[in-house]
Amino acid sequence: MKACVLRAPAPIETNPLAFADVPAPQPGAGEVLVRVRACGVCRTDLHVVEGELAPRKSPVIPGHQVVGVVESCGAGARRFAPGARVGIAWLHHTDGTCSYCRGGAENLCDNPAFTGYTVDGGYAEYVVAPEDFVYALPEGFADEQAAPLLCAGIIGFRCLRLSGIQAGGRLGFYGFGAAAHVAIQVARHWGVEVYAATRDARHQRLAMELGARWSGGALEAPPAPLDAAIVFAPAGEIVPAALKALRKGGALVLGGIHMSDIPSFPYELLYQERVIRSVANNTRQDGADFLRVAADIPIRTRVHIYPLAEANRALNALKNDAIPGAAVLKC
Numbered sequence: 001m002k003a004c005v006l007r008a009p010a011p012i013e014t015n016p017l018a019f020a021d022v023p024a025p026q027p028g029a030g031e032v033l034v035r036v037r038a039c040g041v042c043r044t045d046l047h048v049v050e051g052e053l054a055p056r057k058s059p060v061i062p063g064h065q066v067v068g069v070v071e072s073c074g075a076g077a078r079r080f081a082p083g084a085r086v087g088i089a090w091l092h093h094t095d096g097t098c099s100y101c102r103g104g105a106e107n108l109c110d111n112p113a114f115t116g117y118t119v120d121g122g123y124a125e126y127v128v129a130p131e132d133f134v135y136a137l138p139e140g141f142a143d144e145q146a147a148p149l150l151c152a153g154i155i156g157f158r159c160l161r162l163s164g165i166q167a168g169g170r171l172g173f174y175g176f177g178a179a180a181h182v183a184i185q186v187a188r189h190w191g192v193e194v195y196a197a198t199r200d201a202r203h204q205r206l207a208m209e210l211g212a213r214w215s216g217g218a219l220e221a222p223p224a225p226l227d228a229a230i231v232f233a234p235a236g237e238i239v240p241a242a243l244k245a246l247r248k249g250g251a252l253v254l255g256g257i258h259m260s261d262i263p264s265f266p267y268e269l270l271y272q273e274r275v276i277r278s279v280a281n282n283t284r285q286d287g288a289d290f291l292r293v294a295a296d297i298p299i300r301t302r303v304h305i306y307p308l309a310e311a312n313r314a315l316n317a318l319k320n321d322a323i324p325g326a327a328v329l330k331c
């Protein structure tokens, strides 16, 4: 099969992904083999490709927002029939036995596997995944429209939940990429006012088109105190600015898997019971709940399609803020 293979992490400007012929994977017990139709491009893929996340498998095929069709089932796999359209996300597998898994927090599992990082992902014609970690996808979304729901959408949804935002509340978004452009649609559906701080003028415009009350520069102060804020951008210097924008008791949620160092800041920015927390991965319940909400609203993703062979170009564009919405690779 054709796949985009990362042999060694390197700056994306050097085109580190090789479009190569590799053996197609075979489904093991309890797994399904999926023929990929579309795979979303996520900032986490960029962190994997550039080595900000330490390599866990090498070589590796990135990609964890897979929409495809079940081609065949491994021994004992019965949940999906061949031909079923399914989604594969970041959480590839958990042990099911650690204290986190048993406590309903499988996103924090002690022995997790992650799609496109610790196992091969969806920048390829075929990918395998345990059937228990594969999502049935709602109809009504074209393949390329559904792909960004599987990480940008699910993680953004978990961020929204953990922010504690309520109807009528004021919510800040710092960074307005793929995750934010989906999360704003959920927030607006819930009756939340959104304030979008982002450095790129195209992203500011998209935020306003999608119903933001205000948009401005990444470190600019929103015009009203925020009940909660989510930092999607991987830039630690945003954290003090976002804290400054929170009302007393407000929550700041950090949505990324990687962030540059957070500069020191005066305690008074945090005092008055403001809270900072990160979001790590998602549970399968988050995924199922989000996909239901996405179909109900319905969410409309803005996608920019690249051929599978041009994954380097898509990641380059992502790095340079050149994609309003989400990039998607199509097979």
Ligand SMILES: [Zn+2]
Pocket (backbone or CB within 6 Å): 094, 095, 096, 097, 098, 099, 100, 101, 102, 106, 108, 109, 110, 111
């Ligand atoms: Zn576990």
Ligand SMILES: [Zn+2]
Pocket (backbone or CB within 6 Å): 042, 043, 044, 045, 064, 090, 151, 152
């Ligand atoms: Zn992702």
